[in-house]
Amino acid sequence: MSKININKSWKYDEALESTSHINLKDKYNLFIDGEFVKPLSKKYFKTINPATNESISEIAEANEKDVDLAVKSARKAFKSWSKLYPKERAKYIFRIARMIQERAKEFAVIESLDGGKPIRESRDIDIPLAANHFFYYAGWADKLEYAFPNKVPKPLGVAGQIIPWNFPLLMAAWKIAPAIACGNTVVLKPAETTSLTALKLAELIKDSGLPKGVVNIVTGAGKTGAAIVNHPDINKIAFTGSTEVGKLIERSLAGIEKKTTLELGGKGANIIFEDAAIDQAVEGIVNAIFFNQGHVCCAGSRLFIQASVADTVIEKLKDRISTLIVGDPLDKNTDIGAINSVEQLNTIEKYIEIGRKEGGEIYQTECSLPKKGNWCPPTLFLNVSQSHTIVKEEIFGPVLAIQTFRTIDEVIEKANNSPFGLSAGVWTEKGSKVFKLTKELNAGVVWANTYNKFDPCSPFGGFKESGMGREGGLHGLKSYIKFE
Amino acid sequence: MNLPDLSKIPKIDKLGVIERTNRFCKRSIKNSAKEMGLHLSLSMIDLTTLDGKDTPEKVRQLCYKARHLHDSMEGLPNVAAVCVYPTFVSVATKELEGSGINVASVSTAFPSGQSTLEVKISDTKFAIDQGADEVDMVISRGKFLSGEYNFVFDEIATVKEVCGKAHLKVILETGELDTLDNVRKASKISMHAGADFIKTSTGKISPAATMPVTYVMLLAIKDYYKKTGIKIGMKPAGGISTSKQSLQYLVMLKETLGDDWMNKDLFRFGASRLANDILMQLQKKKSGFYQSLDYFSKD
Numbered sequence: 001m002s003k004i005n006i007n008k009s010w011k012y013d014e015a016l017e018s019t020s021h022i023n024l025k026d027k028y029n030l031f032i033d034g035e036f037v038k039p040l041s042k043k044y045f046k047t048i049n050p051a052t053n054e055s056i057s058e059i060a061e062a063n064e065k066d067v068d069l070a071v072k073s074a075r076k077a078f079k080s081w082s083k084l085y086p087k088e089r090a091k092y093i094f095r096i097a098r099m100i101q102e103r104a105k106e107f108a109v110i111e112s113l114d115g116g117k118p119i120r121e122s123r124d125i126d127i128p129l130a131a132n133h134f135f136y137y138a139g140w141a142d143k144l145e146y147a148f149p150n151k152v153p154k155p156l157g158v159a160g161q162i163i164p165w166n167f168p169l170l171m172a173a174w175k176i177a178p179a180i181a182c183g184n185t186v187v188l189k190p191a192e193t194t195s196l197t198a199l200k201l202a203e204l205i206k207d208s209g210l211p212k213g214v215v216n217i218v219t220g221a222g223k224t225g226a227a228i229v230n231h232p233d234i235n236k237i238a239f240t241g242s243t244e245v246g247k248l249i250e251r252s253l254a255g256i257e258k259k260t261t262l263e264l265g266g267k268g269a270n271i272i273f274e275d276a277a278i279d280q281a282v283e284g285i286v287n288a289i290f291f292n293q294g295h296v297c298c299a300g301s302r303l304f305i306q307a308s309v310a311d312t313v314i315e316k317l318k319d320r321i322s323t324l325i326v327g328d329p330l331d332k333n334t335d336i337g338a339i340n341s342v343e344q345l346n347t348i349e350k351y352i353e354i355g356r357k358e359g360g361e362i363y364q365t366e367c368s369l370p371k372k373g374n375w376c377p378p379t380l381f382l383n384v385s386q387s388h389t390i391v392k393e394e395i396f397g398p399v400l401a402i403q404t405f406r407t408i409d410e411v412i413e414k415a416n417n418s419p420f421g422l423s424a425g426v427w428t429e430k431g432s433k434v435f436k437l438t439k440e441l442n443a444g445v446v447w448a449n450t451y452n453k454f455d456p457c458s459p460f461g462g463f464k465e466s467g468m469g470r471e472g473g474l475h476g477l478k479s480y481i482k483f484e
Numbered sequence: 485m486n487l488p489d490l491s492k493i494p495k496i497d498k499l500g501v502i503e504r505t506n507r508f509c510k511r512s513i514k515n516s517a518k519e520m521g522l523h524l525s526l527s528m529i530d531l532t533t534l535d536g537k538d539t540p541e542k543v544r545q546l547c548y549k550a551r552h553l554h555d556s557m558e559g560l561p562n563v564a565a566v567c568v569y570p571t572f573v574s575v576a577t578k579e580l581e582g583s584g585i586n587v588a589s590v591s592t593a594f595p596s597g598q599s600t601l602e603v604k605i606s607d608t609k610f611a612i613d614q615g616a617d618e619v620d621m622v623i624s625r626g627k628f629l630s631g632e633y634n635f636v637f638d639e640i641a642t643v644k645e646v647c648g649k650a651h652l653k654v655i656l657e658t659g660e661l662d663t664l665d666n667v668r669k670a671s672k673i674s675m676h677a678g679a680d681f682i683k684t685s686t687g688k689i690s691p692a693a694t695m696p697v698t699y700v701m702l703l704a705i706k707d708y709y710k711k712t713g714i715k716i717g718m719k720p721a722g723g724i725s726t727s728k729q730s731l732q733y734l735v736m737l738k739e740t741l742g743d744d745w746m747n748k749d750l751f752r753f754g755a756s757r758l759a760n761d762i763l764m765q766l767q768k769k770k771s772g773f774y775q776s777l778d779y780f781s782k783d
Contacts, residue, residue: 004706004742010520010734015512120510279703280500315710323739332512429495449497 004319012325015332017119022106027058028195030066030219031202033073034212040065045221047195050116050338051329051373059195062218067187067227070216074158074185075233077213082155082183084211086142093141093181095208097134100127100173103204107169107197112329114196115168116338116374117292119330129454130173133472136456137177140477144182147474153481155183156259157235160228163198164241165191165340166295166396172198174471175238176215182480184236185214189228191241192221193341226252234258238479240297243394243420243465261469261479263297263461265394266422269415270300270451271405271437274308276427280449282316285400288425288451290324290378293336294398295344297466298423300451302391304411307404314382314402318363321378326367336398339374348376348397355381355390355399386417394420408433416442421463425451444470487637488676494707496664496700505695508736518731519769522762525730526553527561528748530588530719532756533568534595534687543572547579549783554763557770563759564748565618569594570607573614588618588653592643595657595686597622601639608646618651619643622686625660628670636670637677644678653681653719653752658697659689667697671704681717687754692722695736702740715744721754727765730758 027044029036041063046055062070081089100107104127111122144153159179163171168190179186190198202217218224222245229237229249239249240263253260270288272281288300305313329337339345356362360381369375379399384391391401405411415424424443426434434448444462447453454460459475461467469479513521531550533542543566550566565586566576576587589611593599599607608619621643627635644652654674658667674682682701685692698720705716718737724730730753737745745751760780768774 004709005744009743010524010738010746011517012511012513013515013517015514124510275495277495277497277500279494280497280504283500283504332510429497449500450503 004322012333016328017109017112017330017332019109019113019330022109024057024110024196028199028219029060030062030070031199031206031215031217032066032070033216034206036202039063040069045192047114047193048341049113050340051370053342053373056113057196059192059199059219061220062189062224062227064227067218067224067231070187070218071158071160071231071233073213074187074216077211078155078157078185081180081185081211081214084183086144086183089181089183090138090141092208092210093134093138093177096205096210097131097138099204099208100131100134103200104128104131107200109330110200111169111197112337115165115194116329116340118334118337119332120334121292126167126170129456130170133170133173133177133456137181140178141181144477144481147477148481148483152484153182153477154484156480156482157184158233159184159186159236159238159480160231160234161186161188161238162225162228162241163188163190165194166292166297168194169197169201171240172201174240178471178476179238179480180214182477184480187216187218187228187234189218189220189225192219195219229253236260236480239263246467259479261461261471262467263469263471264465264467265420266297266299266462266466267302267392267394267418267420268298268300268423268425268443269302269304269418269441270425271304271411271415271427272306272309272313273426273428273430273433274306275429277429277449278309278313279316281427282313282320284425284427284449284451285317286320286324289400290321290336290398291452293339293376295340295396296452298445298452300423300425301395301400302415302418303400303402304405304414305402307406310404317380321365321380324365324367324378326375326377327370336378339376339397342374344396345374345376348395348399351390351393351395351397352379352399355384355388355401358388358390360384360388360390360401386414392418408436412437412440419465422466423447423462485641485677487634488672490633490669490672493669493672494703496668498664498696501664501696501699505699505736508695508739509732511732511735513731513735519766521731521734522727522766523561524734524746525727525753526759526762527564528751529563529753529755529759530565530567530721531563531759532566532687532721532754534590538569538572540572540575543568543575544579545783547576549781550580550585551583553759554767554780557763557767560766564752567620567754570611570614570616573611573616577615586617587615588620589614589616590620590622590686592621594620594622595688597624598626601642604639604643605646608643612647612650616650618653619647620653620655620683622655622657623670623674625657628661628666633673637673640674640677640679651680652678653683653717654679655683655686655721656701657686657689658684659691664696664700667700668704671701672708675704675708675716679716681719681752683719683721683754685722685754687722693720693724693754695732698733699736699740702737706741709741715750717750717752718745719752719754724753724755725757725761727758727762730762
């Protein structure tokens with residue numbers, strides 16, 4: 001078969017985004033009661049640039065006492081914030097949204113520096129979407145009674161929010177915007193590897209004039225998170241992260257009156273039917289698994305191709321991934337950036353090894369990788385089955401497990417044959433088939449002829465071990481109100 | 485030669501195509517990559533004049549421009565060809581003799597294609613006799629849209645025969661084909677019927693070349709190559725007037741068909757204003773500032 005040759009003569013030159021406009025401190029304190037305060041723990045930890053494994057800045061580590069201060073501040077602020085005229089709340093939230101847009105370039109660069117994601121994604125997806133979430137929920141703030149007719153929605157109180165490292169600012173926006181729009185106050189903990197944009201958001205919130213204590217940001221790792229979860233004066237826990245930690249949280253909250261939403265892991269089935277627009281489906285496969293280095297809970301990490309087109313799709317997919325550029329996250333041409341941390345890289349490599357050992361046929365592109373930093377080339381596993389570990393477990397990296405199927409019933413059964421139920425993709429030109437699958441797939445989100453598309457208006461969340469509760473859209477409000 | 489199996493043509497999802505072409509435009513082409521890309525683009529241009537008001541003198545002026553793009557700048561490539569009506573082929577051939585620049589002639593009752601096969605054959609024969617190196621024919625869009633694919637196929641195959649050694653570019657006039665699925669289908673018919681190049685537009689219909697349309701045609705070329713090992717060329721024509729656009733097309737070409745297609749034997753721009761914009765960019769790269777367009781000759 002004739003081969004397509006990429007990267008022979010015309011190569012793109014380095015096109016680095018400038019870092020001269022960003023403003024980073026050597027040391028970041030906790031954001032409590034509208035001020036940056038030193039941690040009572042007196043401890044700091046380093047935040048690392050995963051593309052070089054060099055330290056960028058030092059971040060305060062909040063202990064139980066620090067968390068307690070943050071909760072107290074939030075409780076104090078709740079009294080007036082929850083009673084503030086709703087349209088005034090909306091004004092503050094609109095202002096935050098606009099300020100994110102104004103500082104978008106700085107946020108984008110810091111997001112890529114700290115987290116390793118390509119600047120193209122942080123610039124075009126993460127930061128604009130984060131601003132859009134604030135815009136969207138600002139709009140709801142004074143219309144809650146219309147969202148829930150014949151009911152009287154009331155805020156819950158103090159919300160403890162713990163977010164992951166894959167979409168740092170975006171997840172902060174997902175959590176903070178609906179919470180404060182409904183009149184709650186917030187104690188938010190970003191992931192320890194990616195605290196910077198949350199702290200920049202704290203600076204922005206301070207500048208915006210939002211009343212003190214409405215948003216508190218405490219930094220730290222698992223212990224800090226546990227302190228939030230176990231704090232007795234918190235009314236609501238919202239967690240996005242691994243299923244493992246999600247289960248721990250749910251266990252520790254059993255029997256306690258705290259509203260909980262969990263957005264956990266996934267193993268999304270991406271299903272290509274023979275009647276799909278094949279070339280565009282191949283693009284969809286790439287977007288589904290290689291977006292954000294595969295660090296996406298709803299990634300389409302299990303690919304199902306109808307047997308009659310399997311060879312064609314796989315060949316086209318191999319050609320396509322040969323054009324993907326892996327490298328410096330700040331290069332505007334980078335498609336796949338750095339793996340977020342050494343630990344995560346180890347996890348991914350462990351799974352690749354398991355995949356090989358269990359007899360999967362591995363295919364990786366021959367792309368050049370930088371010498372320093374954490375990198376993983378786009379990886380395909382062919383000839384695997386539902387029984388393979390890499391098909392069953394979430395890898396959270398650029399690794400795709402490919403299976404074939406023959407009939408629609410077979411693929412529905414296999415797609416649902418997973419403890420997760422977060423997302424799925426369906427590729428077909430036939431509308432009736434799309435509706436059959438949306439009905440029968442056990443997934444919170446089903447994309448038709450596209451993948452990894454997000455919008456503040458659209459609810460997001462999973463079934464089974466992928467979590468409980470919904471974020472985004474009108475449904476996202478429900479997680480932050482109670483009815484009188 | 486027979487009409488290929490049209491039931492096996494991959495479907496096209498327009499939104500997916502637009503998403504992909506937008507991604508090509510996000511590539512940032514800088515420094516030496518930009519310079520090389522601009523030189524390459526320049527070498528791929530078919531300088532074109534296809535107006536009712538054309539005269540031998542006008543064609544002579546255009547040919548002079550083709551040979552002397554910007555004499556004050558050294559190391560510039562020549563454009564690939566000059567594209568004219570059949571009646572001016574002899575003028576252009578004479579003017580371009582020994583320059584390595586090809587003469588392309590439109591034919592087959594360009595631009596509408598509304599004539600009999602006999603007229604189309606003699607139109608093409610005339611152009612070849614006059615010395616055209618390349619022939620740009622149009623397909624019968626009316627017949628195509630009526631589902632008479634055999635008619636379209638046979639017409640192309642006949643013209644190809646008449647062309648002999650001359651390169652045949654088949655213009656689909658995508659602005660009249662309505663859907664990207666039709667573009668894909670017309671591409672396949674043309675390639676199987678013997679096209680050396682497939683080309684988007686006459687330039688007389690709006691929209692002319694767009695990135696989505698060109699991308700779909702590149703995908704068709706790729707599938708044909710995978711199946712037969714034969715490399716078909718691509719020519720987007722009309723509407724590409726800036727250096728930036730030309731670089732975006734090159735990115736699309738590279739990431740779809742690979743570096744083997746990155747030369748004038750397999751890729752052309754049908755454009756007249758593009759050359760000066762590229763010259764202006766190259767001049768800026770050299771001197772550090774933009775010169776007025778008045779310093780670049782318009783022919």
